[in-house]
Amino acid sequence: MYVPPHFDESRTEVLHELIRQHPFGTLVTHGADGLDANHIPFELAPDGPLGTLRAHVARANPVWRELAGGAEVLVIFRAGDAYVSPNWYPSKHEAHMQVPTWNYMVAHAHGRVTVRDDERFVRGLVARLTRTHEAAQPVPWKMGDSAPEFIDGLLEKIVGLEIEITxxxxxxxxxxxxxxxxxxxxxxxxxxxxxxVVSAAMLACAHDKAAGV
Structure with missing residues (x-):
């Protein structure tokens, strides 16, 4: 990804927060059939210097078999994007030297993947993802709300992935x-x-700019 210095965001804690707030990532892989992309919700764990991503895919999805050898992968997380009209810049109306653009915030996590095809890993991951994303519901759904045999059957149909961010x-x-x-x-x-999302980030940027940060 091309990152000019004025758009660079290298603070690990800021990028981790972006991932936590926008955990639906795009897993980019390169297998025998070339490039592939899968869209998956991830969990970010603090393990390792840059963190570890965990997710699961359907057992029927061939991607996990292609990654069995510990391939290098890329996961893209996007916080938001927005078209910006030159008419919104006050300076445009004076010098007429502005053009349209597109603003956005993204994090690219590179790493090596480990396939975790074990029931304990997958069950724990699904339970944590459920607790996280059900937390805002009036009555959060939990795995125990369904019959154990039903949950067991579904867990058999998914495979875990673990990516150490490098x-x-x-x-x-x-x-x-x-x-x-x-x-x-x-x-x-x-x-x-x-x-x-983008407007709030831009106004925060303007505040910092005014404060000389």
Whole structure:
């Protein structure tokens, strides 16, 4: 991924928070049939210097067999993206030297995968993912709500994946290369349109810019 210095986000704790808040990642692999991509919810664990990603795929999905040898993989996490009109930059109306762009925040986690085809690993992973994503529900669903034999049967149909992150690359393109008033103007315009994630990040960027951070 091309990352100009002004868009670079290299802080591990910031990228970890991005992954936790947006855990639905794209697993990119290269097998016998070439490049492949699978879209999977991940769990981020603090194991290792850069963390460890855990997920599961259907046993019928050939990707886990292709990864059995411990292949290198890439997982892409996207926090948000938004089109930015040049009309939202105050400076455009003076110098007419702005063009459209697209702002976004992403994290690329590179690592080596281990296939975990064991019931204990998969059961624990599914239980933790369920607790995490059901937490906001009025009455959270839990695995014990279903008959044990039903859950056992489903667990037999999935296989676990564990990825030790060896390189973490982040990019936050939030118009940091623009004037303070332009960052703020575009952020406020996105907010007015109902876009929440990128606008909030841009306005936070404008605040930091104003504070000289």
């Amino acid at each position: 390189r973490l690359v982040g990019k936050s393109k939030l118009s940091q290369n623009k004037e303070l008033r332009d960052v703020r103007g575009a952020g406020e315009a996105l907010q007015t349109q109902g876009e929440c």
